[in-house]
Amino acid sequence: MELLSEFSRSDLMLARRGFLGTSLALSAGPALIEPMQRWLVPVPAADPGPREAGGPAGAPSGYRPSRLSDPELDLLEATTVMFRQWDAQCGGGLRRKAVVGQLHEVTDLLQESHPAPVMKRLFKVAAELAELAGWMSYDIGLHPTAQKYFVLALHAAKEAGDKPLGSYILSGMSRQMIHLGRPEDALELIHLAQYGSRDCAGPRTQAMLYAMEARAYANMGQPSRCKRAVRMAEDTFSDVGFGGDEPEPDWIRFFSEAELNGENSHSYRDLAYVAGRSPTYASLAEPVMERAVELFAKDGEHQRSYALNLIGMATVHLLQREPEQATVLVDQALDVARKVRSERVNTRLRKTVDTAAREYGDVAEVVRLTDLLASRLPEAAEAV
Numbered sequence: 001m002e003l004l005s006e007f008s009r010s011d012l013m014l015a016r017r018g019f020l021g022t023s024l025a026l027s028a029g030p031a032l033i034e035p036m037q038r039w040l041v042p043v044p045a046a047d048p049g050p051r052e053a054g055g056p057a058g059a060p061s062g063y064r065p066s067r068l069s070d071p072e073l074d075l076l077e078a079t080t081v082m083f084r085q086w087d088a089q090c091g092g093g094l095r096r097k098a099v100v101g102q103l104h105e106v107t108d109l110l111q112e113s114h115p116a117p118v119m120k121r122l123f124k125v126a127a128e129l130a131e132l133a134g135w136m137s138y139d140i141g142l143h144p145t146a147q148k149y150f151v152l153a154l155h156a157a158k159e160a161g162d163k164p165l166g167s168y169i170l171s172g173m174s175r176q177m178i179h180l181g182r183p184e185d186a187l188e189l190i191h192l193a194q195y196g197s198r199d200c201a202g203p204r205t206q207a208m209l210y211a212m213e214a215r216a217y218a219n220m221g222q223p224s225r226c227k228r229a230v231r232m233a234e235d236t237f238s239d240v241g242f243g244g245d246e247p248e249p250d251w252i253r254f255f256s257e258a259e260l261n262g263e264n265s266h267s268y269r270d271l272a273y274v275a276g277r278s279p280t281y282a283s284l285a286e287p288v289m290e291r292a293v294e295l296f297a298k299d300g301e302h303q304r305s306y307a308l309n310l311i312g313m314a315t316v317h318l319l320q321r322e323p324e325q326a327t328v329l330v331d332q333a334l335d336v337a338r339k340v341r342s343e344r345v346n347t348r349l350r351k352t353v354d355t356a357a358r359e360y361g362d363v364a365e366v367v368r369l370t371d372l373l374a375s376r377l378p379e380a381a382e383a384v
Contacts, residue, residue, distance in 0.1 A: 003155075005107035007148060011100050011133075026144045028177070033188045035151075036173075039158050039166055040196050068114065073121050076106065080128050081250045087132060088254065088302045092139030093341030099136060103129040120160050127156035128251060131169045138176050139304075141343040146176060164201040167193035168251055171212050178212075179344075183219035190216060202248055207237035208255040211263035218270040223281070226271060230264045254302065258295035262309045265289035269312060272319050282319040289313045293329075304345060307336040311348045318352070323360040326352070327369045334376055346377055 079102060086095045106126045114122065134149030150173045157166040170193035177186035190213045197205065214229035237260050268285035272278045293313050296306035310333035317326040330352060337345050353373045360366045 003152060005104060005111070007152065009104055011097075011145070026147055026180075028180075028182055028185055032147075032185060033192075036154065036170065036189065036192055039154050039170075040192070043158055043161070067112070068109065068118055068122075073118065073125075076125050077121070080125055080132070083129070083132055084250065084254075085301070087136055087139075088304065089340070091304050091340035091342030091345065092136030093343065096133065096136040096140065099129055099133050103133055123156050123160035124162055124165065127153045127160055127162065127165055127169070129153075130156055131165075131172060131251070134169075135172055138172070138179075139342050139344050141347070143176065143180065147173065150176070163197045164205050165249065165251065167197035167201055167205060167209060170196075171209060174212050174216065178215055178219055181219075183216045187213065187216035187220065202252070203236050203239035203242075204248060204255050205252050207233045207240070207260060208252065208263075210236055211260060211267070214267040215263060215270065218267040219274065221271075221274040223271055223275070226267055230267055233260060233264060254305075256295070256299070256302075258292050258299060258302070258309075259305065261288050261292035261295065262305060262312070265292055265309075265316075266312055269316055269319070272316075277319055279320065282316055285316050286313075286320070289316055303336055304340050304342050307333045307340065307342075307345045308348065310336065311345070311352055314352055315355075318356060318359070323356055323363050324365050326356060327365040330356075330369055331372075334372065337377065349373065349377060 083095060083099050083102070103126065106122060106129060110119070110122050110126060130149050130153035134146045134153060137143075137146035137149060150169055153169045154166055157163075157169055170189045174186040174189040174193070177183070177189065190209055194206075194209050194213070197209075201209075210229050210233035214226045214233060217223075217226035217229055237257070265285045265288035268281050268288065272281035272285065275281060289309065289312055292309045293306070296302060296309055299306070310329050314326040314329040314333065317323070317329065330349065333345075333349060337349060350373065353369055356363075356366045357370050
C-alpha cells in the first residue's frame with residue numbers, strides 16, 4: 001500500500017492536467033499482461049503472531065485493537081458508493097481529486113494496525129477507490145495515470161481476497177486498451193479476468209465480461225467470435241436476479257440492460273468499421289443501439305453513458321449514409337455533454353462531427369452542427 005499512498009499523494013499535490021500523465025509511461029503488450037497474471041496467485045496467509053496483551057478475554061490469537069468502528073467503516077463504504085454515483089452523473093472531471101483524496105486517507109489507515117476483518121474491508125475500499133480514480137483519469141484522458149491506478153487497485157483487490165472485484169478492475173483496463181487501439185491486449189486482460197473469477201463472480205459480472213470480450217473481438221475483426229460473445233453476454237445476463245439472496249456489489253450495478261445493449265451494439269458498430277463500413281453489421285447495431293438509447297433516456301442517472309450511446313447511434317446512421325438523422329442525435333448528445341465533464345464524451349463528439357463534415361460537408365444540417373460544436377462544446381476540463 002506504500003505505492004498507492006505515495007502515488008495518490010503525488011497526484012493530489014502535483015497534478016495539473018497532463019502532469020502525471022506525461023511523467024508516466026503507458027504499458028502495453030507483454031509488459032502489461034505478464035505482471036497482471038500475478039493477481040491469480042493467492043496472497044500467502046500472514047502469521048498473526050501472539051495475541052497482544054490487553055485484548056479482551058477469549059480474543060483469538062492475533063487480536064489487535066482498531067480505532068475504526070463498524071459505523072466508520074460503513075461510512076467509508078457508503079462514501080465510495082456516493083463517489084461512483086457522482087461519476088455516472090457528472091463524468092470523471094468533476095470529482096476526481098475528491099476520490100484521490102479519500103483514497104489517500106484510506107491508504108493512511110492501512111498503515112495502521114487493525115484486525116484481519118477490518119484490514120480486508122479497508123483493502124476492498126482502497127481497491128474500489130483506486131479503480132474509480134483510474135476510471136475518472138481515463139475519462140478525462142490521463143491514460144498513464146489511469147493505468148497506474150488500475151494496477152494498484154488490482155493489488156488492493158488481491159489483498160482483500162476479492163476476485164470478482166479484481167475481474168471488474170481488469171475489465172476497466174481492457175476498455176482502456178480498446179479505446180487506445182490495442183484490442184489484443186484488451187482480450188488478454190478480459191480472459192485473465194474471466195479465468196480468475198469464473199467460479200465466484202455473479203451473472204451480471206460474467207455478462208459484463210462477455211460483452212467486453214465481444215468488443216475486443218470486434219476490434220480485432222473476428223465476427224464469429226464476437227457474435228458468440230454477444231450471445232453469451234445476453235444469455236448470462238438473463239440469469240441476473242436468480243443468483244440467490246446474496247446482494248450484488250455496488251460496483252457492478254451499473255451493468256444494466258441499457259449497458260448490455262450499449263456494449264453489444266458498439267461491438268456490431270465496431271465490426272462494421274473494421275469490415276470496411278459494412279452495412280450488414282451496421283444494420284445489426286441499429287436496433288440494439290436504439291434500445292440502449294431508449295433505456296438510458298428513461299434512466300436519468302447515467303448521463304455519460306446516455307451521451308456515449310447517442311453518439312454511437314449517430315455513428316451508426318453515418319455508416320448507413322443517413323447524415324441528417326446523425327445530426328439529430330449529435331444535437332441531443334451535445335445537450336447531455338454540457339452536464340458532464342468527460343473528455344471521452346467530448347472527444348467522441350468531435351470525432352463524429354469531423355467524420356460527418358468530411359463525408360457530408362455539403363449537407364446543411366452538418367454545416368450547422370459543425371458551427372454549433374465550436375460554440376457549445378466545452379473545452380477539455382482540468383482534472384480536479
